[in-house]
Amino acid sequence: MNFEIISPTTTDELLVAIEKCQNRHFRFGAGCTDLLMELKKNPADDLTVINLAQVVDDRLTNLTKTSKLYRLGSMFTAGRIVVNDELKTHFPVLHESAHNLASTQIRQVATVGGNLCTASPSGDIACALVALGARCEMLNTNGKSRSVAVTDFFTGPRKTVLKSNEVLYGISVPLNNKETAKIYSRFIKIGTRRSMECSVVSLACHIQTDAKGVILAAGVAIGASAPTIRLAKDACSSLIGKTFKKITRKEKEEFAATVLSYASPITDIRATAWYRKEVLFNISKSIFE
Amino acid sequence: MKKNSIKKETLHEVTFTLNGKKVTCKIKGATVLLDLIRDVFDLKGTKSGCNEGECGACTVLVNGAPVNSCLYLAINANGKQIETIEGLIGHDGTLHPVQDSLVQSGAVQCGFCTSGMAMAIKSMVDLYETGQHVPGDIRTELPSRDEIKKYLEGNLCRCTGYVKIIDAAEKLFAKEDCR
Numbered sequence A: 001m002n003f004e005i006i007s008p009t010t011t012d013e014l015l016v017a018i019e020k021c022q023n024r025h026f027r028f029g030a031g032c033t034d035l036l037m038e039l040k041k042n043p044a045d046d047l048t049v050i051n052l053a054q055v056v057d058d059r060l061t062n063l064t065k066t067s068k069l070y071r072l073g074s075m076f077t078a079g080r081i082v083v084n085d086e087l088k089t090h091f092p093v094l095h096e097s098a099h100n101l102a103s104t105q106i107r108q109v110a111t112v113g114g115n116l117c118t119a120s121p122s123g124d125i126a127c128a129l130v131a132l133g134a135r136c137e138m139l140n141t142n143g144k145s146r147s148v149a150v151t152d153f154f155t156g157p158r159k160t161v162l163k164s165n166e167v168l169y170g171i172s173v174p175l176n177n178k179e180t181a182k183i184y185s186r187f188i189k190i191g192t193r194r195s196m197e198c199s200v201v202s203l204a205c206h207i208q209t210d211a212k213g214v215i216l217a218a219g220v221a222i223g224a225s226a227p228t229i230r231l232a233k234d235a236c237s238s239l240i241g242k243t244f245k246k247i248t249r250k251e252k253e254e255f256a257a258t259v260l261s262y263a264s265p266i267t268d269i270r271a272t273a274w275y276r277k278e279v280l281f282n283i284s285k286s287i288f289e
Numbered sequence B: 001m002k003k004n005s006i007k008k009e010t011l012h013e014v015t016f017t018l019n020g021k022k023v024t025c026k027i028k029g030a031t032v033l034l035d036l037i038r039d040v041f042d043l044k045g046t047k048s049g050c051n052e053g054e055c056g057a058c059t060v061l062v063n064g065a066p067v068n069s070c071l072y073l074a075i076n077a078n079g080k081q082i083e084t085i086e087g088l089i090g091h092d093g094t095l096h097p098v099q100d101s102l103v104q105s106g107a108v109q110c111g112f113c114t115s116g117m118a119m120a121i122k123s124m125v126d127l128y129e130t131g132q133h134v135p136g137d138i139r140t141e142l143p144s145r146d147e148i149k150k151y152l153e154g155n156l157c158r159c160t161g162y163v164k165i166i167d168a169a170e171k172l173f174a175k176e177d178c179r
Ligand SMILES: Cc1cc2nc3c(=O)[nH]c(=O)nc-3n(C[C@H](O)[C@H](O)[C@H](O)COP(=O)(O)OP(=O)(O)OC[C@H]3O[C@@H](n4cnc5c(N)ncnc54)[C@H](O)[C@@H]3O)c2cc1C
Pocket: A027, A028, A029, A030, A031, A032, A033, A034, A035, A036, A037, A052, A074, A075, A100, A101, A102, A103, A106, A109, A110, A111, A112, A113, A114, A115, A116, A117, A118, A122, A123, A124, A125, A162, A166, A167, A168, A169, A195, A196, A197, A198, B052, B053, B054
């Protein structure tokens, strides 16, 4: 493994570094847990790594709140999500996804931005962010930013809409509905080992109900079931207006079947497509229990 | 690579605190902390097990937090406090309470995982002593066995001596005046 490294210390320096690398083969390094694994397996010639870890910029590393949303800098780590009480209260699914990512050691360095930009169909934090309806904010070398919904951020396995002169700057998560009295949250990860990267299937859901238990908003995302993490949109909208505790068995099954229609799983060494579908159907049903 | 393209590699200067001592050295961009510790500073207590973030044998503390040194770029150690197993032992050679507890509990078989386990356990004890929230959401007075297990999920013991390792950690918490 060999590469050159540039370690900008400000966002301006970062943008200059990106500009300078436009005609070179370069990669960003955040927590580097995915990047180093990849480069150890497939060393690249003439690679430059732009090291994000030394950039001092609150917008890149911290959590902020506005009247509409929480914004996490892309360098916010899984470990910091886990110990954040506010995030745990408002977005338990995000907390769970970070808590179940890899191991204590990896969580100290693994970043939200890295989890998204790696664009793995089984990315755990990414799956929770899809269920939460988050948006990705990208910054380009001219200092201009644009944002897209996380669901539109992924274009295929390991592929995103990021252009070569852009970096993922932050992720914003909309605040919960004002009338929300209770949140039903699930993060289900089925795999061979708890702390393994590749889940066989995963499901993240964030369902908000009012004081009477009526569903106001629902986000259900599935991982490792299609080339990208998917938001089961129709399944989500089918829940609006229903009383969470009174969903019938038939409705649960219809819901699970709708979730399943978003899956196009493959057969690989971990599981067959048939098995993945069965599991996904069953865990989808189980979220109401 | 083309023969005539062998270019001189850029070296980067890094300065950090290693087991309480300030050190400076020049490294290549791709050097990982594990190699720097073992090969340049000749501290062989930090082990290379899987080299891919799975086993925790290479665990060191960076500003008190446990990380896999096999997946940590040495250049990012700059300005930080790095602790390895060699830093645990007292100047007079006395074992650190974590090491002592591992010995007393019979938690060491071949010993390959032990330094990584010790560093991970130390970070957990430190978080308790300072009353900080622990990654893993441990806020009760004393951690349960399950919470200790969860914290140590990233440390594998190929001799599978987990029961005694968890015992060793549990005894430490019982002993410490934890909040
Ligand atoms: C042992 C092990 C276990 C793991 N277990 C899990 C698991 O359980 N669940 C899970 O989801 N993942 C897991 N992973 C994968 C990985 O740890 C996570 O995806 C992590 O969140 C990646 O973050 P990072 O900061 O380390 O990313 P990096 O490795 O630094 O970057 C990942 C990719 O994203 C790009 N990138 C990073 N930041 C930016 C940015 N701001 N803008 C543009 N591009 C960027 C990089 O160029 C690179 O291609 C595991 C990895 C290992 C080694």
